[in-house]
Amino acid sequence: LSLLRFLSAELTRGYFLEHNEAKYTERRERVYTCLRIPRELEKLMFFGIFLCLDAFLYVFTLLPLRVFLALFRLLTLPCYGLWDRRLLQPAQVCDILKGVILVICYFMMHYVDYSMMYHLIRGQSVIKLYIIYNMLEVADRLFSSFGQDILDALYWTATEPKERKRAHIGVIPHFFMAVLYVFLHAILIMVQATTLNVAFNSHNKSLLTIMMSNNFVEIKGSVFKKFEKNNLFQMSNSDIKERFTNYVLLLIVCLRNMEQFSWNPDHLWVLFPDVCMVIASEIAVDIVKHAFITKFNDITADVYSEYRASLAFDLVSSRQKNAYTDYSDSVARRMGFIPLPLAVLLIRVVTSSIKVQGILSYACVILFYFGLISLKILNSIVLLGKSCQYVKEAKMEEKLFNPPPASTPGKPSGKSQSKCKSSQGLSTEENLSASVTSQPVHQKENVIPLLVTSSSDQFLTTPDGDEKDITQENSELKHRSSKKDLLEIDRFTICGNRID
Numbered sequence: 001l002s003l004l005r006f007l008s009a010e011l012t013r014g015y016f017l018e019h020n021e022a023k024y025t026e027r028r029e030r031v032y033t034c035l036r037i038p039r040e041l042e043k044l045m046f047f048g049i050f051l052c053l054d055a056f057l058y059v060f061t062l063l064p065l066r067v068f069l070a071l072f073r074l075l076t077l078p079c080y081g082l083w084d085r086r087l088l089q090p091a092q093v094c095d096i097l098k099g100v101i102l103v104i105c106y107f108m109m110h111y112v113d114y115s116m117m118y119h120l121i122r123g124q125s126v127i128k129l130y131i132i133y134n135m136l137e138v139a140d141r142l143f144s145s146f147g148q149d150i151l152d153a154l155y156w157t158a159t160e161p162k163e164r165k166r167a168h169i170g171v172i173p174h175f176f177m178a179v180l181y182v183f184l185h186a187i188l189i190m191v192q193a194t195t196l197n198v199a200f201n202s203h204n205k206s207l208l209t210i211m212m213s214n215n216f217v218e219i220k221g222s223v224f225k226k227f228e229k230n231n232l233f234q235m236s237n238s239d240i241k242e243r244f245t246n247y248v249l250l251l252i253v254c255l256r257n258m259e260q261f262s263w264n265p266d267h268l269w270v271l272f273p274d275v276c277m278v279i280a281s282e283i284a285v286d287i288v289k290h291a292f293i294t295k296f297n298d299i300t301a302d303v304y305s306e307y308r309a310s311l312a313f314d315l316v317s318s319r320q321k322n323a324y325t326d327y328s329d330s331v332a333r334r335m336g337f338i339p340l341p342l343a344v345l346l347i348r349v350v351t352s353s354i355k356v357q358g359i360l361s362y363a364c365v366i367l368f369y370f371g372l373i374s375l376k377i378l379n380s381i382v383l384l385g386k387s388c389q390y391v392k393e394a395k396m397e398e399k400l401f402n403p404p405p406a407s408t409p410g411k412p413s414g415k416s417q418s419k420c421k422s423s424q425g426l427s428t429e430e431n432l433s434a435s436v437t438s439q440p441v442h443q444k445e446n447v448i449p450l451l452v453t454s455s456s457d458q459f460l461t462t463p464d465g466d467e468k469d470i471t472q473e474n475s476e477l478k479h480r481s482s483k484k485d486l487l488e489i490d491r492f493t494i495c496g497n498r499i500d
Contacts, residue, residue: 036301037291041236044304045286047386048240049247051311052337054383055328056244057376059102059343061369066092067099090159094326097158097175102340105182109348112187114194114256121191122198129195134214136192143185144241144336148329151338154178185341186348189245193252193345200253200274208274215285223292232293233307239286241337246282248342250275252349259353309394312387317400319384 017024070092077087088096121129154174168174199208222235254271261267294301314334318327332338356365391397 030295033301034291034295037294038287040301040304041287041290042283044236044308045240045243047308047383048237048311048335049244050379050383051315051331052240052244052335052339054376054379055331055337056248056339056343057372057379058328059098059339061373061376063095063098063102066095070096090155091326093158094155097154097178098340101175101179101182102344104179105186105340105344106347108179108183109186109190109344112190114190114349114352117191117194118197121194122201129198130214133192133195136188136195137214139188140185140192140245141238141336143181143188143341144338147181147185147338147341148332148336150174150178150181151332151340152329182340182344185338186344189249189341189345190348193249193256193349196249197253197256200257200271208278212278212281215281219285219289219292222289223296227293227297227299229299229303229306232290232297232299232303233310235293236290236304236307237335241335243282243286244337245342246278248346250278252346255349255353305390306394309390309396312390313394313396313399315383315387316391320400 070088073092074088121132124132153168154171154177157168157174158171160168202208227235254268254275257271258264258267293299294303311334314330315327318325318330328339356362391400
């Protein structure tokens, strides 16, 4: 081989990619998947944020009305006579407990001085504040993972049938535990908001830059780990909760800053670039993180539509007649978003920032309250309609009407042997529309509910098109078959990685 022939071969050497068509087709599909990730992820985030908003608005709008109705029933109990065995229905007991916890924690928050906390945090060094902010994020996730268990334990202890043998420490200790949890979690979120406020008001914006870079550190801790569909669903729920919480924290920061500048609208435009920068960095980090996780783990972009259908399944299940739990509680279990501490802090900040004086001011507050109720109802109606659409597109509506298989406590329930036919000859879509529009009816304790709700022990919420792949995986991983159910994600920690 001469030098001239070598140079000629180098200049005329070609590519024969068609000889390895499957490999390069797969590489091209990976690129297309990465390009689809931002759109599919943001559709999931958009739907999930409005789910969190629905649960958050419930605390301010419908919960006070439900507490009023429960107290009205309690005061007019002699008019009902002794025909009803229960003084209050279980839902009314839970509403009163939520309302009392909210009021007690609100008055306890008055003893926490926001201004002193602000100047205390402002006096710390930048590096120390960066460490504090990271510790607050970890503590917030730990509080969220354990807080809903405390509230569920209180609700069950207060509504448990009295005929059963007592196996708890009592309602009063559980109530004080719930009050202490909500109060401490509200303080934790207040410190987060204060730290973010200090970063906004710093002159060189170095602290804000360091806090935003913390999001990019999250990419390093997540991208290079092995993820399955369940783990990615768990991370997506955590990202939805984190993004909605950040929006509320930014609202609190804007309220505090506008109060300090006597509600001058010009100062709002000073804060606007920083707010957009924080939101843009959060969106960019989520897109990059999910894009590379799906690339390294060979997960398609269609999985986000499955996640969205699973969240919609929870909403539709909670609207049925015999739903076991309220929808706001199911959102708390699935995403780790507990609205009570955040609502306590927001009420505390709003009442301290806005002074209500005069008849006109009170009239504006009443109109604002009715506006919130209208927004809540409109948001709930739109979410319910979109959820029914997503459930039908995923072909999951039949799972709403199958009876739960019998299982012993502590053991995973087996697959149902046969599908339940709808009564009165109605089609599945008619049953779905009828079940979500009818009002819940209280039944006797010995009656087993016939409709399946968002219980995490029963049905697979992935679309039926994936059942063939799932059966193939079950032949290899039978001992881990229960972990393939997206409804069981709430059993694991929300910190991003599953704890086995």
